[in-house]
Amino acid sequence: MSPLFRAILVVLFASATLCAQALPSEQRLQKQIRQYEQLTQDNPRDVEFWHILGGHYREAEQWDKAIAAETEAVQRHPKYAVAFYGRGKARMGKADYSGAVADFTTSIGLYDMRGGLEMYLTVEQPSAEYIDCYRTRGVALSHLDKYPQGIADISIAIKLRKDDPKLLYERGYLEEKSGDKRNAILDYHRAGMLYADASLRTPAEECVVRLDGLGATAEADAVRLKLAPKTPKSDLPK
Numbered sequence: 001m002s003p004l005f006r007a008i009l010v011v012l013f014a015s016a017t018l019c020a021q022a023l024p025s026e027q028r029l030q031k032q033i034r035q036y037e038q039l040t041q042d043n044p045r046d047v048e049f050w051h052i053l054g055g056h057y058r059e060a061e062q063w064d065k066a067i068a069a070e071t072e073a074v075q076r077h078p079k080y081a082v083a084f085y086g087r088g089k090a091r092m093g094k095a096d097y098s099g100a101v102a103d104f105t106t107s108i109g110l111y112d113m114r115g116g117l118e119m120y121l122t123v124e125q126p127s128a129e130y131i132d133c134y135r136t137r138g139v140a141l142s143h144l145d146k147y148p149q150g151i152a153d154i155s156i157a158i159k160l161r162k163d164d165p166k167l168l169y170e171r172g173y174l175e176e177k178s179g180d181k182r183n184a185i186l187d188y189h190r191a192g193m194l195y196a197d198a199s200l201r202t203p204a205e206e207c208v209v210r211l212d213g214l215g216a217t218a219e220a221d222a223v224r225l226k227l228a229p230k231t232p233k234s235d236l237p238k
Helices: 003-020 024-042 047-059 063-076 081-093 097-112 117-122 128-143 147-160 165-178 181-197 201-213 217-227
Strands: none
Touching: 024 047, 047 063, 047 081, 063 081, 081 097, 081 128, 097 128, 117 147, 128 147, 128 165, 147 165, 165 181, 165 201, 181 201, 181 217, 201 217
16 A cells, blocks of 8 residues: 555544544533533422523424523523523424414513513513514514514614614515615615624625615725725825
8 A cells, every 4th residue: 555545544434433522512512411410300390490401492493492491491480581592593493483483472472470571671681582582473473474463573672772783684684675775775774884883794795696686886885995905095104
């Protein structure tokens, strides 16, 4: 066997071995799953353990197991809002959009028992899960061809988290899909400018692509201008 052929075999064997081994992040996730499976077995009444286990299952894209774990939590604590949220996210993973809408609606209702949406808009900082309930319910409703309701939900999420470019982009996308070109342009433009201000080139350029596709040349050019490298006025020391 020639030295070159032997070297090729070594590389191929090493590559195959590397592919067969789980990545460190995957190994860590599997370890966390085993840990919380044991914790829920030892402490079946602890709803937080069930919810955390459901989150790990979602991360591993084990949707049915995630739904089952969150169901264990809500059966033990029917007012545990975050578990309904977690189950809704798992149902989104399974493309069970009707089930997801039902869970997000329940979760929102339980959060609102503390004082309602107005409280979160004026007094208390809402949790990330509460905001994402509106955002993801909006996406689920849009999958069910209920674009006006979906856009309304994401609009509430934007009120709760002002000037979030991701939410603005997503609302723009739903508006575009529903045929509302004018508002889609407004949202893509705002999102693109915010992304450009934050030096996030890739999502800003995606906004430019969307704006160009809608024929909004002026708005697309404004984002391009923001992305253009700044040239110094003088090379002399300051």
